[in-house]
Amino acid sequence: MEPDAIIWGYLLSAxxxxxxxxxxxxxxxxxxxxxxxxxxxxxxxxxxYATSGLFSRS
Structure with missing residues (x-):
């Protein structure tokens, strides 16, 4: 089974x-x-990135 956007999203969230x-x-x-x-x-x-502190507003 080829992964779709939903599968990629679930993996990222996990x-x-x-x-x-x-x-x-x-x-x-x-x-x-x-x-x-x-x-x-x-x-x-x-x-x-926000959770890891790598994203900041300038």
Whole structure:
């Protein structure tokens, strides 16, 4: 079975819940490559960076 946007999103959410940032970054890259127009991938990435302190407003 080929993963779709829903599967990628679930995996990203699971990594965030378990604090696995390395895998989350890899999944986020693949998610955006799979479907660059799916907004949920960008939302999950922003949440990932905000949680880790890598995202700041200037």
């Amino acid at each position: 990594c965030r819940s378990h604090g696995n940032m390395e895998l989350e970054r890899w999944l986020a890259d693949n998610f955006l490559e799979f479907d660059p127009y799916e907004i949920s991938g960008y939302v999950l990435m922003v949440n990932m």
